[in-house]
Amino acid sequence: MKYISTRGGTAAQNFDDVVLTGLAPDGGLFVPQTVPEFSAEEIASWKGLSYGELAYKVMAPFVGDSIPEVELKRIIDASYNDDTFRHRAIAPLVQSGHNEWVLELFHGPTLAFKDFALQFLGHLLDYILGQRDQKVVIMGATSGDTGSAAIEGCRRCKNIDMFILHPHQRVSDVQRRQMTTVLEDNIHNIALEGNFDDCQRMVKASFGDQSFLPEGRQLVAVNSINWARIMAQIVYYFWAALAVGAPHRPVSFAVPTGNFGDIFAGYLARKMGLPIEQLVIGTNANDILHRVISGNDYSQHALQHTLSPSMDIMVSSNFERLLFDLYGRDGVALNQLMSSLERDEGVSLKPDALQQAKTVFASHRLDDAGTIDIIRSEYEASDYLLDPHSAIGVAAGRHCRKNLNTPMIALATAHPAKFPEAVIKAGYPHNPPLPHHMADLFDREERVQILKNDRGIVQQFIADNLRA
Numbered sequence: 410m411k412y413i414s415t416r417g418g419t420a421a422q423n424f425d426d427v428v429l430t431g432l433a434p435d436g437g438l439f440v441p442q443t444v445p446e447f448s449a450e451e452i453a454s455w456k457g458l459s460y461g462e463l464a465y466k467v468m469a470p471f472v473g474d475s476i477p478e479v480e481l482k483r484i485i486d487a488s489y490n491d492d493t494f495r496h497r498a499i500a501p502l503v504q505s506g507h508n509e510w511v512l513e514l515f516h517g518p519t520l521a522f523k524d525f526a527l528q529f530l531g532h533l534l535d536y537i538l539g540q541r542d543q544k545v546v547i548m549g550a551t552s553g554d555t556g557s558a559a560i561e562g563c564r565r566c567k568n569i570d571m572f573i574l575h576p577h578q579r580v581s582d583v584q585r586r587q588m589t590t591v592l593e594d595n596i597h598n599i600a601l602e603g604n605f606d607d608c609q610r611m612v613k614a615s616f617g618d619q620s621f622l623p624e625g626r627q628l629v630a631v632n633s634i635n636w637a638r639i640m641a642q643i644v645y646y647f648w649a650a651l652a653v654g655a656p657h658r659p660v661s662f663a664v665p666t667g668n669f670g671d672i673f674a675g676y677l678a679r680k681m682g683l684p685i686e687q688l689v690i691g692t693n694a695n696d697i698l699h700r701v702i703s704g705n706d707y708s709q710h711a712l713q714h715t716l717s718p719s720m721d722i723m724v725s726s727n728f729e730r731l732l733f734d735l736y737g738r739d740g741v742a743l744n745q746l747m748s749s750l751e752r753d754e755g756v757s758l759k760p761d762a763l764q765q766a767k768t769v770f771a772s773h774r775l776d777d778a779g780t781i782d783i784i785r786s787e788y789e790a791s792d793y794l795l796d797p798h799s800a801i802g803v804a805a806g807r808h809c810r811k812n813l814n815t816p817m818i819a820l821a822t823a824h825p826a827k828f829p830e831a832v833i834k835a836g837y838p839h840n841p842p843l844p845h846h847m848a849d850l851f852d853r854e855e856r857v858q859i860l861k862n863d864r865g866i867v868q869q870f871i872a873d874n875l876r877a
């Protein structure tokens with residue numbers, strides 16, 4: 410399997426190079442040259458497989474001969490097991506209404522769906538690097554969720570040293586402790602004296618000039634554009650759909666969306682042959698995706714801080730992967746579109762591209778007040794506590810649903826204990842308890858380095874703390 414760039418200016422590459430590269434050299438995102446397709450019979454034959462067995466079936470064609478079968482199976486088993494995911498089903502489905510379900514993706518080590526991608530990516534990177542006898546440095550900025558999931562994914566990696574920057578005193582206590590209580594000697598948390606943008610600028614500048622690293626080391630990014638993260642997320646669409654009767658009946662999904670990585674995996678599942686009727690995009694007040702789907706307005710608005718912070722974005726980086734398909738996989742046309750977007754020239758899509766998107770995508774926007782309402786009403790009706798991100802998915806699914814005979818599955822992307830503020834605003838009487846494996850989070854030892862927002866100081870710290 411080869412991968413090409415959405416901007417058409419990069420030669421096709423192998424799976425393992427793509428995983429280590431992140432962004433393509435021409436500025437585009439990597440997509441598979443062809444998407445594997447499965448017949449309904451074949452998909453039906455997967456009913457009853459364990460999560461790991463299914464993951465192998467879904468991912469193997471994307472990996473091709475880059476990784477031997479036994480090794481890919483070992484990586485999958487190390488990623489999805491009773492130790493990493495605190496639920497025997499890995500991704501359990503809970504019924505929330507008539508023909509309506511919630512897919513709980515928050516039973517991983519950091520209580521958010523990003524664990525599905527980052528557990529896998531950590532093991533995958535370590536394997537590929539081991540084969541090449543190479544060591545890398547992962548550097549990233551986080552405002553919360555991604556950093557902790559990346560740290561959990563890489564804490565046991567022999568070939569990775571990891572430096573995660575968060576804005577000092579500006580992440581929640583739970584989020585900080587999920588990162589700083591990981592004490593392995595390849596994990597380094599830097600609390601930068603600045604805001605999240607300062608952290609991002611620091612990371613970007615360091616990727617631009619890596620001369621502070623010793624010979625032979627390079628930086629690798631694990632942000633949401635990494636292809637392996639998308640690939641790992643396709644699996645749970647098949648998993649949930651099979652559980653409610655696919656491929657013999659169609660299913661729909663509603664997805665709380667930020668950078669469009671999660672729902673793009675659903676789009677790929679559909680291309681692979683899974684009969685998905687609707688893919689519903691739920692946004693918060695940062696609604697560029699809702700504006701484009703409902704009114705062909707793809708212009709950037711200022712960032713708003715909401716109760717669902719993991720969806721606070723101005724543009725959705727992975728949307729480019731969908732646009733590539735909508736524009737007939739024409740890298741030149743897409744390059745033009747993306748440049749005008751980067752210049753922020755109030756972009757719209759060509760009408761037939763939008764029309765095509767609307768055959769499967771629908772969208773809904775929910776502000777903070779609406780989010781609180783749905784958390785409250787769901788708790789009152791069913792005693793079920795949604796986190797604010799998941800609540801947006803549930804509301805969007807209900808709002809956009811076309812066909813009541815088709816099961817609607819809303820993706821629950823985080824555990825409510827991670828976002829107590831919204832839950833308490835919705836009338837829940839106290840902080841929702843952390844699951845018991847994390848109950849002692851506030852008693853665990855922390856390790857964190859507070860550093861000035863100074864490039865020389867941060868880079869020196871990194872250079873001084875690399876393992877041999």
Ligand SMILES: *Cc1c(COP(=O)(O)O)cnc(C)c1O
Binds near residue numbers: 521554667
């Ligand atoms: C990252 C995140 C999202 C958004 O997912 P995308 O793939 O960026 O669309 C939604 N909910 C939670 C809890 C997240 O951490």
